[in-house]
Amino acid sequence: MKHALIIGHPDAEGFTQSVAAAYAQTVQGLGHQTVIRDLYxxxxxxxxxxxxxxxxxxxxxxxxxVVERQAIGDADVFAFFYPLWFNMPPAIIKGYVDRVFGAGFGYRALHAGGMDPLLKGRSMITFTSSGSSRAWLEEQGCWLSLRNLFDDYLARLCGMTVVDHVHFPSITAGLDKRWVDENLAATVRRAKEAFGGGSEGH
Known part of the structure; x- marks a missing residue:
């Protein structure tokens, strides 16, 4: 199994990068392959x-x-890692989806109308973070909107299956190391739960 890690954060080191690294190490430990697309x-x-x-x-x-499509075209899993800004994906993530997952890769437009998904049988998993609480995101309607408009719609358009959207709330500068470690442990645990069912790398 091959995982394409799509990372959208300007900091070369930080929480988002740590989550992506923990995920990569975990699935590699399961015998899977990874390809890293660190967009910044x-x-x-x-x-x-x-x-x-x-x-x-x-x-x-x-x-x-073309380069990006060649790099991730044979991935079985598309794993996104990004912070929520204005409670939405960063522009670089949205732009990657617009340009890379568009016509000819994620779907094909049909002459009679409608779309033909091209990524059937693939999976999508997302890890996000924000400075606000999960309760606040839900109260504002942001969480449901994000899941509906980004995760579920993208997966449905391209024929993918959404495995999960793991969100880490209250991530701020100077976060206590214990809390960081707990979140990284949760990343490892979720990756093992999702992909540790005896799949063989190829």
Missing amino acids: RLEFDPRLQSQERSDRPGYAPASDV
């Missing part, structure tokens, strides 16, 4: 250009999108 370190451009839109004459994916 890759200097990925999230801006969808006009010629990249599949409804435009001469449509073609840009060269950097």
Whole structure:
């Protein structure tokens, strides 16, 4: 099994990177493969250009999108790691989805209308964090909106199965190491629960 880790945080070191590293080490320990797409370190451009839109004459994916699709195209699991900003995914994550998971990779537009999912049989798991509490996110309607508009819709459009969305609340600067360690342990535990069922790497 191969996991594509898609990481969207400007800090090269920090909580989001630590969660991604814990996840990678865990699934590698299960015999799985990983490919890391650390979007800020890759200097990925999230801006969808006009010629990249599949409804435009001469449509073609840009060269950097081709590289990304080749890197993650054979992944069995797409694992997203990012903080919530304004209670939404960062622009670099949304732009990666817009450009990489668009027509020709995540789905194919049908002549009769509708979409044909191209990632059937694949899985999606997400790990996020925010400075606010989970209760506050739910009270504001942000949690349900995020799950409906990003996780569930993206998975449905592309034919993927949502394994889980693990959220770590109250993550702020100077967070106590004990709390960090507890969250990393939860990451390891969830990865083992989700993918430790005897799957063989390939």
